[in-house]
Amino acid sequence: MTTKTFKRPDGRKVDELRQPVLAKVGIVPNADGSAMFQTGKTIAIAAVYGPKKMHPQHSQNPEKGTLRCTYNMNSFSVSDRIRPGPSRRSTEISKITEWALEPVVMLEKYPNQVVDVHINIIQADAGTRCAGINAAAIALAHAGIPMKDMISSVSVGKLDKTLVVDLTKEEEDFEEGEGPTDIPISMTHSGEITHLQLDGKINSEQLKEAVEMAKKACFEIYEIQKKSLKESVNLEDAE
Ligand code: CDP
Numbered sequence: 020m021t022t023k024t025f026k027r028p029d030g031r032k033v034d035e036l037r038q039p040v041l042a043k044v045g046i047v048p049n050a051d052g053s054a055m056f057q058t059g060k061t062i063a064i065a066a067v068y069g070p071k072k073m074h075p076q077h078s079q080n081p082e083k084g085t086l087r088c089t090y091n092m093n094s095f096s097v098s099d100r101i102r103p104g105p106s107r108r109s110t111e112i113s114k115i116t117e118w119a120l121e122p123v124v125m126l127e128k129y130p131n132q133v134v135d136v137h138i139n140i141i142q143a144d145a146g147t148r149c150a151g152i153n154a155a156a157i158a159l160a161h162a163g164i165p166m167k168d169m170i171s172s173v174s175v176g177k178l179d180k181t182l183v184v185d186l187t188k189e190e191e192d193f194e195e196g197e198g199p200t201d202i203p204i205s206m207t208h209s210g211e212i213t214h215l216q217l218d219g220k221i222n223s224e225q226l227k228e229a230v231e232m233a234k235k236a237c238f239e240i241y242e243i244q245k246k247s248l249k250e251s252v253n254l255e256d257a258e
Contacts, residue, residue, distance in 0.1 A: 044161045051068055052164070066137045070132040087134065090148070093141055096141055096143040120170055170206070171238075171244060185236065200220055
């Protein structure tokens with residue numbers, strides 16, 4: 020069972036997102052769609068380019084378009100500078116991001132074409148893949164790519180025996196008792212899970228509880244994503 024009295028280092032309740040939770044649309048003017056998403060000290064920027072013809076030609080899929088995500092953690096995003104360029108970790112997260120978003124993107128409208136999503140983490144304090152997915156989902160909608168639903172993403176963690184949402188790096192490094200288990204989860208607004216990773220140990224009861232906590236948090240994130248898109252439409256109307 021979740022211990023409701025568990026003290027988080029930053030004093031948050033177990034089901035509370037980090038503050039601020041912010042989303043802003045249209046921050047990369049040259050992109051076809053763009054967005055920033057932030058929780059606490061983790062900030063992701065996503066820029067969408069396309070749909071455009073896929074090159075090289077042999078990579079084209081005549082049945083449907085390709086969603087190509089590139090996740091990058093900037094060197095200066097953490098205190099120990101990261102070596103620039105692709106890594107095993109960034110390649111994995113790029114794939115995970117594609118899989119999390121693909122189920123809602125109507126790629127059948129774009130045979131032989133590609134939609135490129137570039138995600139940059141400009142500041143990292145854990146949960147960057149989730150922030151990147153949140154930013155990318157907003158940026159795709161902003162680019163006018165037809166989607167069946169929005170995708171929202173959050174990380175649920177088990178610290179020893181306690182479940183908490185939206186972990187900081189300090190919490191991810193928790194070492195007491197059973198240690199940390201990190202469970203990033205992405206889902207549609209209707210609650211269909213499109214991505215779940217599990218790094219650590221958890222029993223099935225607690226996993227169900229973790230999914231329920233993620234649902235509640237994703238619902239809150241969805242409202243912020245929706246608001247940012249509405250604000251961008253109002254701004255464009257006013258111009
Ligand atoms: O960021 P996310 O939780 O999705 O992925 P992770 O691989 O579990 O990384 C957790 C955190 O560790 C990152 O958000 C960074 O704060 C930190 N990190 C780092 O300092 N240096 C790296 N090369 C990779 C991650």
